[in-house]
Amino acid sequence: MEKQTEIKPTSEFALEVQEGLTAFPKYLSSKYIYDKKGDKLFQTIMNLPEYYLTNCEFNILEKHKAALSDYFKDKKGFDLIELGAGDGKKTKILLKYLTENNIDFKYLPIDISQNILDDLESSLTKEIPKVNVETLQGTYFNVLKDLANYNSRKKIIMVLGSNIGNLPHDKAIDFLMNIQKAMNPGDMLFMGFDQKKNPQTILDAYNDPTGITEAFNKNLLERINNELDANFDIDKFKHWETYNPETGTAKSFLVSLEEQKVNINALNLEINFKQWETIHTEISQKYDDDVVEWLANQAGLKMTEFFCDEDCFYKNYIFEK
Ligand code: AVI
Numbered sequence: 001m002e003k004q005t006e007i008k009p010t011s012e013f014a015l016e017v018q019e020g021l022t023a024f025p026k027y028l029s030s031k032y033i034y035d036k037k038g039d040k041l042f043q044t045i046m047n048l049p050e051y052y053l054t055n056c057e058f059n060i061l062e063k064h065k066a067a068l069s070d071y072f073k074d075k076k077g078f079d080l081i082e083l084g085a086g087d088g089k090k091t092k093i094l095l096k097y098l099t100e101n102n103i104d105f106k107y108l109p110i111d112i113s114q115n116i117l118d119d120l121e122s123s124l125t126k127e128i129p130k131v132n133v134e135t136l137q138g139t140y141f142n143v144l145k146d147l148a149n150y151n152s153r154k155k156i157i158m159v160l161g162s163n164i165g166n167l168p169h170d171k172a173i174d175f176l177m178n179i180q181k182a183m184n185p186g187d188m189l190f191m192g193f194d195q196k197k198n199p200q201t202i203l204d205a206y207n208d209p210t211g212i213t214e215a216f217n218k219n220l221l222e223r224i225n226n227e228l229d230a231n232f233d234i235d236k237f238k239h240w241e242t243y244n245p246e247t248g249t250a251k252s253f254l255v256s257l258e259e260q261k262v263n264i265n266a267l268n269l270e271i272n273f274k275q276w277e278t279i280h281t282e283i284s285q286k287y288d289d290d291v292v293e294w295l296a297n298q299a300g301l302k303m304t305e306f307f308c309d310e311d312c313f314y315k316n317y318i319f320e321k
Pocket of ligand 1: 045161162163164165166205206213216282283284
């Protein structure tokens with residue numbers, strides 16, 4: 001049994017850690033992997049040869065940039081709003097093409113991190129100085145709410161990287177529904193969805209031999225150590241990945257290698273682990289057209305087009321209201 005005296009967790013992070021580690025089976029939310037170190041590890045993951053998602057989406061944008069530009073452009077110009085812009089490496093393919101072809105648009109990257117936005121803006125000034133950019137710092141939905149009536153121009157809302165895959169279907173529908181509410185008729189959502197494929201390819205993408213994905217997963221425990229004064233010994237946990245080809249769900253776990261106790265001082269909480277007990281940390285959902293169409297319809301959107309790479313490992317879909 002966990003030992004706990006009355007201490008009120010003060011942040012959402014503390015509250016969720018307390019909830020997840022006192023539940024059975026134990027779980028933690030992958031959204032908390034992303035502090036400064038987690039962001040860096042994810043950038044490294046995106047460049048790993050096993051993490052095919054990056055190249056697939058890169059190739060899709062490169063191959064279809066002219067067609068996408070035709071879909072997006074509008075007589076009155078348009079606003080390209082990107083949720084979770086990151087370093088913008090993939091987006092720059094589109095931005096370059098649109099700028100070189102004198103298409104009238106404004107680029108509005110949204111990110112929770114002002115640092116990421118500052119880096120993106122200064123790299124754009126160097127690489128594509130003609131692009132009209134306005135960065136927006138905040139959570140996706142606060143910013144989207146503000147943008148719902150931003151101006152009367154066509155909005156293209158873009159979410160790359162299959163970020164939706166980190167949400168279970170009910171949360172994915174909420175996410176799509178929130179985007180749908182910020183759209184007007186004629187606006188478009190352009191979103192990446194990683195596809196079902198050979199299960200081994202998927203397992204390898206989340207289990208690289210260099211251990212970067214393991215460090216990324218374990219960053220959750222490091223954050224709890226640093227921010228909640230805990231004493232996880234991260235070497236006593238093993239990164240474990242599973243993929244269920246029936247549901248298309250890849251799941252990450254941390255498995256306790258031995259029976260152990262961990263103290264989380266900020267929560268006045270002692271957590272017991274049995275040997276081989278798990279903490280479920282992340283899902284990375286893989287899709288097919290039927291599931292994507294079902295999610296979209298549930299959220300009040302219709303799928304109007306998709307673009308895929310050579311092997312159809314990955315697809316970017318266009319949705320309208
Ligand atoms: C951000 N997200 C789409 C990544 C994914 O593929 O689920 C996060 C990730 N987890 C492990 N490797 C990459």
